[in-house]
Amino acid sequence: MAPDDLVPDGAPQDAVVVDGRQTQVWRSLDELPADLGPTVVTIGNFDGVHLGHQEVLGVVVAQARARGAAAVAVTFTPHPRAVHVPEEPLRLVTSPAQRRELLAATGLDGVLELDYTLAFAAQSPREFVESCFVRGLGATAVVVGRDVQLGAGNSGNLATLVGLGEEHGFEVVTVEDLGVAGGRWSSTAARRLLDDGDVTRASRILGRQHRLRAEVVHGDARGRTIGFPTANLSQEVEGLVPADGVYAGWMLRRGGGADAVLPAAVSIGTNPTFDGTQRRVEAYVLDRTDLDLYGEAVELDLVAHLRPTLRFTSVDELVTQMDADVVRVREVLAAEGPPPARP
Incomplete structure (x- = not known):
């Protein structure tokens, strides 16, 4: 049939x-x-x-x-x-x-x-x-x-x-029960690794990079004022949101074309430098300040955890760290290569 x-x-x-x-x-x-x-x-x-x-x-x-x-x-x-x-x-x-x-x-x-x-x-x-x-x-x-x-x-x-x-x-x-070295492939193991922020090892169980999906909504617009405009995902995120921190990843847009796959620095946490209380997922697309993503459903494939969420004593200190994060994201994504096509 x-x-x-x-x-x-x-x-x-x-x-x-x-x-x-x-x-x-x-x-x-x-x-x-x-x-x-x-x-x-x-x-x-x-x-x-x-x-x-x-x-x-x-x-x-x-x-x-x-x-x-x-x-x-x-x-x-x-x-x-x-x-x-x-x-x-x-x-x-x-x-x-x-x-x-x-x-x-x-x-x-x-x-x-x-x-x-x-x-x-x-x-x-x-x-x-x-x-x-x-x-x-x-x-x-x-x-x-x-x-x-x-x-x-x-x-x-x-x-x-x-x-x-x-x-x-x-x-x-x-x-037959097949698995990775040291244990079985299992959903429980993948959850544990994601909760620890280890998206790299989780990908070896999943057979792909872990993906988050949600609509882009308006945030506090602070990123734009300091030169790092971010796409803020709604609270209805599909996919297990991993531990707080900064990640290297790819933003995927369903529209296709040149902007279908974009390199991104992804932040997960409460923005402690600004005394935030709500946990958020937001992504800065490298070198792009022209994107209008509001209302669009985007996906984030997480490649590697770069560092934990930190509280900085000043905006200048935060910007200095974000510049360093962008350099590291470039290095990680260049070594990894673009993600393979998948649903």
Whole structure:
């Protein structure tokens, strides 16, 4: 079944288009086309869509192409931890929209986002597999890691899934647990590194530079008065905002052309020199004072952490440090090279 045929008549049409290719997004089992199957399926939270996720999703797409099936990832909204441990808020690496785009970029034909509730979590492994994989998706194969868990209390494991596959006619394909030196690729590890400001090491888990996205809004306009006009991002930033500090990065604009990718010094913090209290993300595009970005949604790819946020005793001292920051940003970005194209 082609991606354009994956929408049932009368169902909400929601899709992500990456490089001209459409990936359908369904928000419930009821939205699935009755004749969707066969499919090759995987399941997970996919926060960050890191290199481990990409390895699994690559197998899903390859298996689907070989079988003439649709490649589908099953995921959850909200993150299960937010439901089971609501007293401990979880800061996600990617927003739901960013996650969809990154999943689509792997070549999937569809993403099924299931509403995660305590009632949903109470399903037995059999109930979940039969309703989702068998009746809903018509799975011919399910791709998982060896540590897969499913069903109430994570009571189902790989052996459970294999047994249900034998009963219902789908194959279970396992992907070996791969990772970086010293540990696994994991969303938890990426979050920890970002919280420490180590965007460079986080990128080695994610397989790309960490990205923030938000609309540019009006700020205090101090930067313009001292020769460093900044684009201030709104408080609704998509992507986990890392530790306070100054970063080298790239600003990406969707308009294309010569200004599509711009070198930037990115500041995250409360502007302690000016007794600020609100945490902000702002970016100075190197050597540019002519940009009018207000109201535009921009993206920032963070390459390296340069220094912590500091309180300066005077504006002159701040400007001297910012001049030094710009020099360092140039050096880092020249060594790194421009970011590869991605969603």
